[in-house]
Amino acid sequence: MKYLKFLAIGVFIGIVLYKSEAASWFRIYEMFQFGSFHMFGIIGSAVVLGIIGVQIIKRKNLKAIGKQDMALNPKEKGVARYLIGGTLFGLGWALAGACPGPMYILVGAGYVSILVVIAAALLGTFVYGLLKDKLPH
Numbered sequence: 001m002k003y004l005k006f007l008a009i010g011v012f013i014g015i016v017l018y019k020s021e022a023a024s025w026f027r028i029y030e031m032f033q034f035g036s037f038h039m040f041g042i043i044g045s046a047v048v049l050g051i052i053g054v055q056i057i058k059r060k061n062l063k064a065i066g067k068q069d070m071a072l073n074p075k076e077k078g079v080a081r082y083l084i085g086g087t088l089f090g091l092g093w094a095l096a097g098a099c100p101g102p103m104y105i106l107v108g109a110g111y112v113s114i115l116v117v118i119a120a121a122l123l124g125t126f127v128y129g130l131l132k133d134k135l136p137h
Helices: 004-019 025-032 038-060 080-096 100-108 114-134
Strands: none
């Protein structure tokens, strides 16, 4: 019962993303071809709202509910890991036609073949976990 609200929020967000065509392979392909502003508008809106939200959290020193000792910690500096990770993420996104969130939305919409992509994403995450300590920082 405790997690029911999170499930409801997830289902709501999934419906919104599906109806806005953010989970559409065609829209993602169109974005990578620079054929339409649709996906860039969705992503840009999310980035702007995220920036505003983080600034509010930082300025008001807000904490997670029930986790009053937690705070936002700065991440390590480094360009190479972001370039490599971003490139791999983008290539996977372009090849699969879906980033992690919409992969699950597509399963819920009945596109069973996306389960192959989810399995590959989980395998990639597992391999990263094995290699994480060996990678340059």
